Amino acid sequence: MLSGIVFALTAGLMWGLIFVGPLMVPEYPAALQSAGRYVAFGLIALPLAWADRKRLRRLSRADWIEALKLSAVGNLLYYFFLASAIQRTGAPVSTMIIGTLPVVIAVTANLLYGRQEGMLSWWRLTPPLLLILLGLLCVNLAELSAKDEQVDMERYLSGIGMAIIAVICWTWYPLRNARWLRRNLDKKSTTWATAQGIVTLPMALLAYIMVSGQLALTKPDFSLPFGPRPLVFIGLMLAIGLLCSWLGTFCWNQASQRLPTVLVGPLIVFETLSGLTYTFMLRQAWPPLLTLCGIFCLLVGVVGAMRIKPKPIVVKVDTAVQEK
Secondary structure, three states, X not given: OHHHHHHHHHHHHHHHHHXXXXXXXXXXXXXXXXXXXXXXXXXXXXXXXXXXXXXXXOOOHHHHHHHHHHHHHHHHHHHHHHHHHHHHHOHHHHHHHHOOHHHHHHXXXXXXXXXXXXXXXXXXXXXXXXXXXXXXXXXXXXXXXXXXXXOOHHHHHHHHHHHHHHHHHHHHHHHHHXXXXXXXXXXXXXXXXXXXXXXXXXXXHHHHHHHHHHHHHHOOOOOOOOOOOHHHHHHHHHHHHHHHHHHHHHHHHHHHHXXXXXXXXXXXXXXXXXXXXXXXXXXXXXXXXXXXXXXXXXXXXXXHHHOOOOOOOOOOOOHHHHHO
């Protein structure tokens, strides 16, 4: 349990960087940032794949198809919709919607997998989840109260839709990924993270070429292939590709193998906390009191959820078979 929580915390620290990355290069379209990040992830995975080639050869065709599905949904689609939502609705609104992930994942996991892995009591699970939700609302209300801008409703609503799709993507990804890992305990987490990087590379390269072609037609002034600040863009994509994509995925895989699926969801709150911390560091400002209250609620909610023990699974045995 302890090592699983530490790995989940480390993954959250890495993933928190994705909320400040788009703020550092706001002139770059979301699609280009998404494709660039995962091209970097795939390139980083190549030498790792060569070093781990023996274990990668042991993966079956079904394993590679599963890695392809996970990478397409949990990597490219999720980050594209997240970055697009931030650009359309602003970071506070998008973060409020994405921040519901710990609650959505925990509830979904308890509904789908509770009977196989031990059901968490809804009476005991509800208060921590409500605290997490309250904390997320406090943090984002503080952000929204600090802004006073005219909102384009069509753009705003489309951004909300994209944020909801991002939530759906990242509800599906960690649950499916955790189930695969727990059913394949003989597979190393590093190998599985590298496999996802390998299958991501061709998809990301194709996406980068397509986005570049679209930009060449619609924004001829945009410098291609790496934009107006190529060194900053390339360095940022490599950093996010290594820390967020590979290292974050590795740590999350380790946590998924050590913790019940229904308890993995609330730990994604570490990503939100890290993103908030990095954001205020970038602003060089202390968070307001409402934000601090929200962070306190988040932490208390996570601790409360982790203290809940799943109900033991009762296996009924036929008495006639038992007597034989």
